[in-house]
Amino acid sequence: EVVMTQSPATLSVSPGERATLSCRASQSVSSNLAWYQQRPGQAPRLLIYGSSTRATGIPAKFSGSGSGTEFTLTISSLQSEDFAVYFCQQYNDWPRTFGQGTQVEIK
Amino acid sequence: QLQLQESGPGLVKPSETLSLTCTVSGGSISSRSYYWGWIRQPPGKGLQWIGSIYNSGSTYDNPSLSSRVTISVDTSKNQFSLKLSSVTAADTAVYYCARHIYCSGSSCYTGGGYMDVWGKGTTVTVSS
Numbered sequence: 001e002v003v004m005t006q007s008p009a010t011l012s013v014s015p016g017e018r019a020t021l022s023c024r025a026s027q028s029v030s031s032n033l034a035w036y037q038q039r040p041g042q043a044p045r046l047l048i049y050g051s052s053t054r055a056t057g058i059p060a061k062f063s064g065s066g067s068g069t070e071f072t073l074t075i076s077s078l079q080s081e082d083f084a085v086y087f088c089q090q091y092n093d094w095p096r097t098f099g100q101g102t103q104v105e106i107k
Numbered sequence: 108q109l110q111l112q113e114s115g116p117g118l119v120k121p122s123e124t125l126s127l128t129c130t131v132s133g134g135s136i137s138s139r140s141y142y143w144g145w146i147r148q149p150p151g152k153g154l155q156w157i158g159s160i161y162n163s164g165s166t167y168d169n170p171s172l173s174s175r176v177t178i179s180v181d182t183s184k185n186q187f188s189l190k191l192s193s194v195t196a197a198d199t200a201v202y203y204c205a206r207h208i209y210c211s212g213s214s215c216y217t218g219g220g221y222m223d224v225w226g227k228g229t230t231v232t233v234s235s
Contacts (some may be wrong), residue, residue, distance in 0.1 A: 001170075032214075034221035043203055043225040044154065050211060055223060087154055091220040095169040096156040 002026055002090050006099035012107040013078050021102045023071040023088035032092035035064055035073045038101075039084045047086075048073065078104070109134040111204050111226035119198075119233050125191040129204030129226060136185045137162045142207035142219030143187045145178065147200040148228075155200075159207050159219040160187055167218035194233045201228040 003026040013019045023033070031051040036044035046055040048064035051071060061076045075082055083106050088099040115127035129143070136143060144159030158168030160178045168176045177190040191198060204226045207219025214220075 032216075032220065036222075043228050044222075045225070046221060046223045049208070049221045049223075089154075089156075089221065091216055094167065094218065095171070096219075098154040098156070100153045 001095055002029060002093045002097050004088055004090055004097050004099035006086075006088060006102045008102060009100070010103045010105060012105050014107045015079060016077055017107075019075045019078055019082075019104050021073040021075075021086055021104070023066075023073070023099050025069045025071075025090055027093075028068045029090040029092035031067045032090060033064075033066070033071050034089045034091065035062075036087045036089065037082075037084050038087065039081075044087060075104070080106075109206065109224050111206065111224060113202060113204050113226045113229040115202075115229060115231070117230055117232060119194055119231060120235050121195055121233055122193055125189070125194050125198060125202075125231055125233075127189045127202055127204075127229065127231070129187050129189075131185045131187075131206075136180065136187065137182050140209050142167075142209055143180065144205050144207050144219055144222065145189045146203045146205055146222070146225075147198075148203070149197075149200045157189065157191075157202075161209075196233050199231065199233045201230050203228045 005024045007022045033051045035048040038044045052064045063074045085101045087101045110132045112130045119125045142159040145157040160166045175192045180187040205222035206224040
């Protein structure tokens with residue numbers, strides 16, 4: 001199966017600053033990569049699909065990039081509601097697999 | 108607005124079968140555009156995709172669980188279900204149901220691609 005590795009495990013960011021999260025696939029997943037946000041006690045929410053396309057209702061502060069094995073999620077000007085866990089997921093191969101998550105916390 | 112709601116016992120004994128149902132409202136499970144799936148999250152850990160089903164009954168599941176997993180669909184009730192047999196403490200988790208996109212742009216993903224709508228999740232504890 002495709003192993004998804006996210007880094008860092010925890011990212012400490014001050015409000016108003018930018019966060020850059022990384023996701024690496026053990027083999028190419030083309031652009032079949034999604035990002036999800038999970039706030040405490042809530043279900044994951046789709047942010048990005050196709051590596052860089054924002055889902056419906058997702059603000060432009062969230063942007064995704066990359067293809068093949070290296071992907072990045074950038075969150076500009078973090079606000080309180082953005083401090084959460086972020087997961088990447090590949091849907092190029094079976095089984096569908098997720099990264100272990102990056103916790104974005106307030107610095 | 109599409110909503111998914113998981114239901115089922117919150118406590119299951121070891122070696123027994125976990126059974127959950129996901130009820131879809133605000134949309135039809137018979138839509139040709141989507142698969143319907145299950146994902147779980149052990150306490151404090153990441154997400155594991157369990158499997159998915161199409162309205163025709165075609166299923167796809169995670170090989171690490173497939174010998175114990177059965178996913179079924181009831182289009183008349185707009186529901187789909189998960190059964191996980193021979194459970195152990197390692198199956199303790201929050202179980203989510205979700206809608207999987209079938210086609211996005213010019214690409215289609217047999218078994219489902221990314222998940223665009225999720226249920227709120229239900230906690231299942233395996234304990235005697």
